[in-house]
Amino acid sequence: MRASRCLPPTLLLLFLTATAPVAAEVDPWRAVFNRPEELASSDAPLVCVLNIQHPDVIRGQLAKQAPDLYSGERFRSRVEALAGLPCLHLHFTEVTGADLDRPNVKAILISGRSKTVPGRDSEFFSLIRNTKIPMIGFCGGMQLIGKAYSAEVSQIRQLREGEADPNPNYHPGLFKEWGFLPVRITTDRDPLFDSLPDEIIVREAHAFHVPTAPAEFEVLAATDECPVEAFKHRDRLLYGTQFHPEAYDDEHPQGQVILQNFLRLAGAASAPADAR
Structure with a gap:
């Protein structure tokens, strides 16, 4: 009699488990960033959030929270809701300036960052200087512009003796504007600040700034420590804010009005700004 070729149940289970196909792990990065091909293959009107944060910082944040809680995804979803158009969230290590300079892109919004990617910024200088697409940068995005x-x-300044540090884990020893703080509008009413008072309360999170605006730009807002809190190109729809209008909340809604105003100026707003 030939020996049975049947495996005992325990061995059979181990064999099936070992040989079963393993589901591919979902990369959290891809859960929050659109693929560059999505931009290249679309002719429909859309807006883009260009994220310039260092990948190591983003992956560290995604390791601690669900993708839908990531600040960049919240930024994208807020812009999409305010624009009434699809919003692609793209990382600047995966696209070039030429990729973004497309006729169906109605506005580009550049994020902030806490850490730079060496050698990458210059890839976007030509786009920033030459595109006709309306553009605005926040914090590090303004600095990139x-x-x-x-x-x-440059850094704003060193902390003075006895001066409290609002975030000792970020560039310890440097003065920072941190939290929801007042910012003064310093020029005749620019449409970016329509429906807002002469002093606004917006989210700040920076130890560095642009101390002097380029000659091509007009300064729009300031604080005592930061003389260039917002600027605008004199001939193009190109803005920067050192503060974070995208980081508004129910108690501090004025950043939302600024976003709506910019999208309206870009021809991409779904509703007029709400005066508050």
């Missing part, structure tokens, strides 16, 4: 026009980016 300034750098495209040869502006200096």
Whole structure:
């Protein structure tokens, strides 16, 4: 009699488990960033959030929270809701300036960052200087725009003796504007600030700034420590804010009005700004 070739149940289970196909792990990065091909293959009107944060910082944040809680995804979803158009969230290590300079892109919004990617900024200088697409940069995004026009980016100053540090884990020893703080509008009413008072309360989170605006730009807002809190190109729809209008909340809604105003100026707003 031939020996049975049947495996005992326990061994059979181990064999099936070992040989079963393993589901591919979902990369949290892809859960929050659109693929560049999505931009390249679309002819429909859309807006883009260009994220310039260092990938290591983003992956560290995604390791601690669900993708839908990531601040960049909240930024994208808010812009999409305010624009009434699809909003692609793209990382600047995966696209070039030329990729973004498309006729169906109605506006580009550049994020902030806490850490730079060496050698990457210059890829976007030509886009910033030459595109006709309306553009606005926040915090590090404003600094990137300034750098495209040869502006200096520097620390605000050192902390003075006995001065409290609002975030000792970020550039300890440097003065920071941190939290929801007042910012003064310093010029005749620019449409970016329509429906807002002469002093606004917006989210700040920075230790560096552009101390002097490039010659091509007009200064729109300031604080005592930061003389260039917002600027605008004199001939193009190109803005920067050192503060974070995208980081508004129910108690501090004025950033939302600024976003709505910019999208309206870009021809991409779904509703008029709500005066508050």
